[in-house]
Amino acid sequence: MQQLSIWEAETFYAPQDIVIVGAGFSGLWAALHLKQKYPSKKITIIERGATPAGASGRNAGFACFGSLTEILSDIEIMGVDKTLQLISWRFEGLKIIRQHFNDIDFDYHNTGGYELLTHDSSLEKLSYINGLLYNITNATETFVPKNECIENFGFESISHVLENRFEGALHPGKLLTALMHKVIAMDVQVMFGTELKNFDENKDNIILNTSDKRTLSTQHLVFCTNAFSKSLLPEIAVVPARGQVLLTEPIPGLKLNGVFHYNEGFYYFRNLNDRILLGGARNTSIETEYTLDAFTTLPIQQALEDFLSKVILPGQRVAIQQRWAGIMAMGPDKSPVLKQLTDRTFCSIRLGGMGVALAPMMGKMLAEMI
Structure with missing residues (x-):
């Protein structure tokens, strides 16, 4: 393990209450809602890349919740109730974005x-x-x-x-930036270039081992890794x-x-x-x-x-x-995977092709679980 200075050990690598893996829309909205619920808790987001590497900053910038033919196809696969629940989450998620930010902040156009x-x-x-x-x-x-x-x-x-x-259009990069600024202002720590290799959960905490051979400890671990979840959560169908x-x-x-x-x-x-x-x-x-x-x-x-x-x-x-x-x-259908995995670990992943709309609601529901 790489040795830490006392300064690093007391700041960046100090014991955390919650560590979130992934700094895309899922991770940022989870951090925002968790910090609103627990303002005094120490929360850190770790991100393996220089920027969020999945779909958050690389999508088409749609603020949408489903077209007619897509909804009909989803009903055929998932049934009416699950499809309507999914649409409702997307619809409410889009409203949450506009409740937290001015349209001009992320180039939203209805x-x-x-x-x-x-x-x-x-x-x-x-x-x-x-x-x-x-x-x-x-x-x-x-x-x-x-x-x-x-x-x-x-x-x-x-x-x-x-x-x-x-429905409307937005700028995903500007929304990510606005979210990042907001959670940092709420005293959430964000560590880029920090890749989680493995973790060890015990009765007192979770020890996270990173690719640069440093460690973090936390009381709760939240996976918001979406398409990149398989190496850390092999049991989840992603x-x-x-x-x-x-x-x-x-x-x-x-x-x-x-x-x-x-x-x-x-x-x-x-x-x-x-x-x-x-x-x-x-x-x-x-x-x-x-x-x-x-x-x-x-x-x-x-x-x-x-x-x-x-x-x-x-x-x-x-x-x-x-x-x-x-x-x-x-996954097998378009339902996201939001659940508690163990006593101390949770996940909010598999948001399909509409993570922009789904992530705000998934973050809110995750905060209610912890």
Whole structure:
């Protein structure tokens, strides 16, 4: 073990009440809610990277809670009750963000969300789903037909468009930064470049061993490691899933305004400063995207560019400015894993593709458990 100075031992590595592993949205919201509940407790977040490395800073910046076709698919897999619970958590999570921060702090814009449909079949369930969502959104029609948007936005090969006025766009990096500043101001310690290798729980505390051969002790340990949980929590059903994104060069006269969903949410795009940010296409090569490798691949990027040129900007060729990938955490269904693992350990992981919306509620519920 690397020797500590007395100064380090009495500050950075002093015994903690709660250590949170992971400084993405899950870990930061957990720290915020725990510190609100226990203002006098010593809380530290440890993060193995220089910045949060999963999906928190590498997503598309959507403030959304589910499109019609995605909800229908989730009901088929998870049932009505679990699906509605998940939507409710997402919806409430988005409200929590705006309760804690001004919209300008994280570039939030209530643009509305739109789903593009190529067939009529899902519309048969529109009234049914709107009825189910009434107790969540308090709106008789959460999803409203807006077929005039097809011509207004210039889409091709689209039969119907549905609008959801409750959705919007945000800047994930600015939200992470705002959250970081807030928890630090609340006297939460954040230690980057600190990777947990293993831990030993005993009757008095938990000893954490890091990759740089230093140790921390804590009374409670919280895992907010999402897609990177398997090495520390092998018993939890978590599968990493890569989400790829591209960003075009600026497009003069771009008509799009809003956040857009297609094909059960497997494709998603938005206008970002007159550029199209487009992500998804994971369904075109599912098996290759179950990976922890956060780099883009030619087949997925070609699928995205094909969708861009055929549906979003038919007949136009647009230069691509940037490409990137993030790693999400998936499981047998979309339910997050929030539970107490042992006397002293807890986890809030597997937030799927909507961690931005889910993390605030998961952090709040976690604080209620400890």
